[in-house]
Amino acid sequence: MSRFFKGMKLRILVVLFLCSWSMANCSTPDDGSIPDEVKTTFQNPLWDGADPWLVKQGDEYIYCYSANNGIVLSRSKFMTKQGELKQIWRAPETGWNKACIWAPEIHFIDGHWYVYYAAGQSGPPFIHQRTGVLRSKSDDVFSEYEDMGILNTGDVSDDLSKNIWAIDMTVFQHNNKLYAVWSGWLEQKDTDASAQHLFIQEMENPYTLKGNRVLLSSPEENWETGGPLNLNEGPEVLQNGDHVFIVYSCRxxxxxxxxxxxxxxxxxxxxxxNPDNWTKKGPVFEGNSTVYGVGHCSFVKSPDNTEDWIIYHSKKTTEPGWDRNVRMQPFEWNPDGSPDFGQAIPAGKVINRPSGEVEIEENQTTQ
Incomplete structure (x- = not known):
């Protein structure tokens, strides 16, 4: 045998030995410790995006967002990692909702998933935005969805021609009644440089409003005014026992x-x-010297239900614009039952993963 083939044989044996050693040492440790590849911490930001909506259903986290003029869902066992993806809906080629798909969020109500989203005929200017509803055909979040139509967010309940601009709708149940809350205009305008307010209305069912809209909040306090356009938008409901809060974005x-x-x-x-039954406080969460423009949040429990987390977006730079990414961090509760969101955590700072998440990944790794 030539020196060349002897050398080749030796190199092959060395490679095989190293591969075997590597595989043996990458297996799960006998002492039950967490494998090296399962990280126990994470850092913000998590991914690019805006208006993050994350909801927990059973032991799964459903993340809902708009992309490619449609709505996409992610289903995952983890808060910090997106999972299986599916586009559940795409805007039609014609109609009131053919463009400008904004800030969708998904809710599980009476055995169906409902997606609330804003859309319009065109933009900019974004003067056509209205709110629509999709409903799943089963209790499977990845089932087919049917378009339940547009919601009448105007002051004339039986006349859609008098419908009024509305975005960022969310819904919540309280005392056996279902309510919708959204950001809208006092009257329809021909410019999107218009002040935005929060409205609330009871719902007859998850796709039909009942009665009349009620003006709940206007940008009036010094901490929610002062810029070129005063906004109240992105309302999200947070409930803690009997306490009910609406956390919203302003400025x-x-x-x-x-x-x-x-x-x-x-x-x-x-x-x-009744607007008099609500007390306004703020700001309850804001940016700092390293985190800019925090807004439009959602709230979820950790996998083991022992922690509360806020998921929100922030700007990537201090320059005006909508280039944003998604972050999350845990928060606490004050003695009076109100949330204490603390300070926005800077990018790159190590944060412990949500309680119970590491154990789930460890179990998946060892199976």
């Missing part, structure tokens, strides 16, 4: 001053449709 979404205010229902028995 300008394209500026670093974008921040979070809060409405608190004064008592569990108070009528949510």
């Amino acid at each position: 300008e979404s394209w500026l670093k001053e974008y921040r979070q205010g809060m409405l608190q229902l004064n008592s569990p028995d108070a009528d949510p449709l």
